[in-house]
Amino acid sequence: MTIELLQLTKQFGKLTAVDRIDLKIGEGEVLCLLGPSGCGKTTTLRMIAGLEFASDGEIRLGDVRVNELAARERNVAMTFQFYALYPSLTVAENLAYPLHAEALSAGEIARRVDQIARILQLGPVLKRRPGQLAEGEKQRVAVGRSIIRDAVCFLFDEPLSRLDVQLRETMRGEIKAVLEGLNKPTVIVTHDQLEALTMADRIAVMRDGRIEQVASPHEIFARPANLFVAGFIGTPQMNLLPVKLVDRTTDGVRFALGEATVILPVNGATSALRPSAALTIGVRPRAFDLAAQPAPDTIAARVDIIEPMGAETLLHLLAGEHELRVVVDRRTRPAIGSTVHLRCKPNQLHLFGTDEQRLDLRTVPAGVPA
Amino acid sequence: MAAAARRGRQRELGKAGWGWTALVAVVSIIYFFPVLWIILTAFKTRTDALAIPPKLFFTPTLDNFIGVFYRASISAGGAQETNFPLYFFNSIFIAGTSVLLALIVGTLAAYAFSRHPLRGNDTYLFIILTTRMMPPIVVIIPIFLMFRLSGLAGSYWGIILLYTAFNIPFSVWLVKSFFDELNPEIEDAARMDGATERQVFFGMCLPQILAGLAATFVFGLILTWNEFLFALLLTGVDTRTVPVAMARTLGGEVGVDYGLLAAIVTLFLIPIFFVTFLLQNQLLRGVTFGTVKR
Numbered sequence: 001m002t003i004e005l006l007q008l009t010k011q012f013g014k015l016t017a018v019d020r021i022d023l024k025i026g027e028g029e030v031l032c033l034l035g036p037s038g039c040g041k042t043t044t045l046r047m048i049a050g051l052e053f054a055s056d057g058e059i060r061l062g063d064v065r066v067n068e069l070a071a072r073e074r075n076v077a078m079t080f081q082f083y084a085l086y087p088s089l090t091v092a093e094n095l096a097y098p099l100h101a102e103a104l105s106a107g108e109i110a111r112r113v114d115q116i117a118r119i120l121q122l123g124p125v126l127k128r129r130p131g132q133l134a135e136g137e138k139q140r141v142a143v144g145r146s147i148i149r150d151a152v153c154f155l156f157d158e159p160l161s162r163l164d165v166q167l168r169e170t171m172r173g174e175i176k177a178v179l180e181g182l183n184k185p186t187v188i189v190t191h192d193q194l195e196a197l198t199m200a201d202r203i204a205v206m207r208d209g210r211i212e213q214v215a216s217p218h219e220i221f222a223r224p225a226n227l228f229v230a231g232f233i234g235t236p237q238m239n240l241l242p243v244k245l246v247d248r249t250t251d252g253v254r255f256a257l258g259e260a261t262v263i264l265p266v267n268g269a270t271s272a273l274r275p276s277a278a279l280t281i282g283v284r285p286r287a288f289d290l291a292a293q294p295a296p297d298t299i300a301a302r303v304d305i306i307e308p309m310g311a312e313t314l315l316h317l318l319a320g321e322h323e324l325r326v327v328v329d330r331r332t333r334p335a336i337g338s339t340v341h342l343r344c345k346p347n348q349l350h351l352f353g354t355d356e357q358r359l360d361l362r363t364v365p366a367g368v369p370a
Numbered sequence: 371m372a373a374a375a376r377r378g379r380q381r382e383l384g385k386a387g388w389g390w391t392a393l394v395a396v397v398s399i400i401y402f403f404p405v406l407w408i409i410l411t412a413f414k415t416r417t418d419a420l421a422i423p424p425k426l427f428f429t430p431t432l433d434n435f436i437g438v439f440y441r442a443s444i445s446a447g448g449a450q451e452t453n454f455p456l457y458f459f460n461s462i463f464i465a466g467t468s469v470l471l472a473l474i475v476g477t478l479a480a481y482a483f484s485r486h487p488l489r490g491n492d493t494y495l496f497i498i499l500t501t502r503m504m505p506p507i508v509v510i511i512p513i514f515l516m517f518r519l520s521g522l523a524g525s526y527w528g529i530i531l532l533y534t535a536f537n538i539p540f541s542v543w544l545v546k547s548f549f550d551e552l553n554p555e556i557e558d559a560a561r562m563d564g565a566t567e568r569q570v571f572f573g574m575c576l577p578q579i580l581a582g583l584a585a586t587f588v589f590g591l592i593l594t595w596n597e598f599l600f601a602l603l604l605t606g607v608d609t610r611t612v613p614v615a616m617a618r619t620l621g622g623e624v625g626v627d628y629g630l631l632a633a634i635v636t637l638f639l640i641p642i643f644f645v646t647f648l649l650q651n652q653l654l655r656g657v658t659f660g661t662v663k664r
Contacts, residue, residue, distance in 0.1 A: 051558050071561040084559035088577045101564025145563070 001062050001152050002026055003048060003185045008057035010043050010209075017043045019209035020057065025153075028183040032196035035206035036232070041189045044206075045155050048187060050074045061152055072101065077151035081158040083142040085130035091141050092117075092126040098149045116144040119178070136167045140174075147178060154179070156188040160195055172198055193233055197221070205229050227280060227356040236285045236314060236325045238350070245277045251297065255281065258320030263297045265346055279359070282350030285314065285327040290334075291341040298341040299324075303334045317342075405639070411632035419628045434633035454634070456608070457615040461595065462641060464526065464611060468533035469590040473583065475534070476541025481571060483542065484549035485557075495546070498539045506536075506599055514603055524606025532600055537590045544589070548582035549575065584652035588645060595642050612638050 003025040010018040018040040025031045033041035046052040048059060050071035059066050066074050077098070086094050095113045104112075117123045120140040125133060133141065139159070146154060159175060160168045176199050179186055190196050196203045197217040204214045205228070213225035224230035230238050243255040252265040264281070273279070291298045301317035301324055308314075308330065317324040317340065326342060334340050351359045411419050413430040443450035483495060513532070514523070522528030552575060560574045561567075576583075598613045605611060616634050620626055646653065 046558075049558075049562060051561065071558070072564045072566065076562065078559070078562045080555040080559055082553055082555050084553065084555035086556060086560070086574065097560070098563035145559075 001185060002060075003153050003187065004058075004060040005044070005048070006058040006060070008044065008047060008059060009055050010040070010047060010052060011055040016209050018047070021206075021209075021211050023204060023211065023214065025185040025187060027185065030179055030186045030188065030199060030201045032188045032190055032200035032203045033206055034190055034193060034196040034203050034232075037191060039206040040209040041191075041206050042157060045078075045157055045187060045189045048153075049076055049078050049155055075149075075152050076155060077146035077149065077153075078155040079142045079146045079157065079159055081161060083130070083138045083162075085133075085138060085141055085145075087130055089129070090126065091122060091128055091130070091133070094130065094141055095122075095126075095144050095148055098145060102149060112148055116148050120144045120174075135163055136171065139163060139167075139171055143175060143178065147182060151184070153184050154182065154186040156186070158190055159188065161190070161192070168195075175199065193235070197233075205232060207232075223358065224282070224350060225358050227282075227352050230282045230350055230352070230358075234284055236327065239283045239285065239324050239326075240352075241281045241283070241319075241322055241324075243279055243281050245273055245275055245279060247275055254296075255279075257281075257299065258322060260300065260320060261296075262299050264344060264349060265297070266349055266351060273353075273359075278354050280352040280356075282352060283344050284348060285325045287345045287348035288326045288328075288342045289345060290328065290332065291343045294341050295343070298343045300339055300341055301326075302339050303336050306334075306336060315340075408632045408635050409639075411628055412636040414629055414632075416627070416629055419632075434629040435637070437627075437630050438633050438637065453610075454612075454615065457610055457612045458637070458641075460526075460605070460609055461612040461638075464529055464533065464609070465591055465594040468530045469537055469587055469594055471530070471534040472537030472541045472590060473545075473587055476538050476586070477545050477576075477583065479538070479542045480545035480549055481575065484546050485554070495543070498542055502536075502539045510599065510603060513600075517604055523604055524609060526609055529601065529604050529609060529611075532604065533594050533597065536597075537594065540590060540593075541586055544586045545579070545582065548579040552578055581652040581655035584649045585655075588649055588653055591645060592642060 003023075005021055005023040007020045007022060008018060009016065009020050021044065023031070033044060035041050043052060047054050050066070050069060050073070054067055061074065061076070086097060089097065092113055095116055096109050099109045099112060113126070117126055120143065122137070122140055122144060125137055125141075130138060130141070139162070143159070146156075156175075160171055163171055172195065179199070188196070188199060197220075200217055202214060202216055203220050205212045205220065207228055213220060213229045215223070215225075220229065220233055224233060224238075227240060231240055241257055243257050246254040246256050246261060248254070249263055252263050254261050254263050294300060299319050301319040303315055304318050304323075305316035306313060307316070309327075311330060312327045313330050313332065315324075315326045315328060315334065317326055319342075324342070353359050410426075412434050413432070414425070414428055415431055415433065418425050418428045438454050439452055440449040441452055442448070483491060488494065517523040517528055517532075520528075522531065556578075557570050557574055560570045565573065596613065597611075598617070601611045601614045602617070605614060612634065616631065616638070619630060619634070
């Protein structure tokens, strides 16, 4: 079983919430729809569920077009952001509710409820009502209710957003384990990149109703397709610096960053670029080394704010008029107002063109002329 | 020390609590005094009822209550039954049926307005409310003529229909506010779990707003129970309600019998008191519905 979205579009009046997206979720694959609020990720999920009808395009579950089917006819399971437990039913009745539509025997229903209760450790609370449960228990009941029947695919809307940090980590592991056991296509909507990076096989980053990039968590982090994805994924945020290409040297390419220039070890796609082309360089806060001396391949920056984060320290720097975030080892303690020299680690540069799209670049191995 | 502090705080709270309780008691007594006066009058003889200064202590009598149901008649050879049992039945039947009908229609409409808004939804809701905006007496003549022409005047169904129409706007607005408070995710979840729209409505939505429905029912019942104007003009001899019958005991050949009137009022209070008492828990939850955020 697969989920396939073809040119899927949703319009609310004049507003286009989802704009011609194409996506295929394979057998047993977990896909995270990740994006800021209002990007259309929940609307996409609700269209797959059958709770919203598509304005245009097609949704296919397996080989079947399901656009016209109501939610209850699609055999899709979903957990909701606010759990949506049935308040007048006990936990056991909540778990059993999806089975009534399948006309199972009472014995079979009891057997399945027991099984789910065992997997999610809900045994002690089966007789309680949702109002008497802790947040984590509510979350587990919601998950249990969605996996109790043999649905064709699973949808999660912000599954962990209501839990506190500690519980979130435990539940993330539990949900991941449950999902691996299901081996069904699963879509998780989240605005939390950590959730997406840890739970997903692939991530689809959305903005303004469009998909910006679909790739594995590693790929999304290592090779963001455009400026939006580069800035959205990773904490602290990637440094994005507007630069102008000056010329090529034996050690790489010379860029102008404000008043200063810096030689960075890139070529690849840049060979096609003319001098003075306006580009954006992306460097993650952990992809800098501090150099002892200024050099042609370092950027000078003044220390503005120091934020200790435990194992590491986050420095806010000013390079000319540009703000830089750099994460250094906690034992590195520059003074506020002093100047540091930053050297980019090789292989960790991202270069984006004027159209905000990634320019595929190769870094030049140290010492090898371009 | 912590315990001492807690005791101190409790004492403070206790003091404030007593103050509030006293204030509430005084206000309640002021409001309840006329009712109490009527109930006392119902147990007084005619002389005691008219005594000046008013008597607070007197020998109670049940004569007035007997007088509600039997009156002295020479032609009937002693006591003759009055029509008050019928009037009480009429009041209960007419108010109960029309408020229940209004609640059913209003709940269905409220669900539609809340969950499937039309273009211009708010306008429709406003129009529904406008029917309650003018004083009833303004429309009494056209309604009276319509009822005469259609033959509804004097019948049960006529007055029930009218009261139902009167209660619907109130029911729609109140019940809609209860539906609006519900988390729509629960309904979506039920749909995902294979529930039909009917199961979503009856199985998921209604159980969650039962308290609100009870409150709406009681409020409508109180309004309808006490209605006088339309009942006076649109009910006949057989369908007369208690407020109308009560008014008709005024100004007979013996003047106003205050004791009798007070006895009728006292009896008239009992059913509504009973219903309110039975539903008081739901009523409290109903009126506080939505004032506490989830």
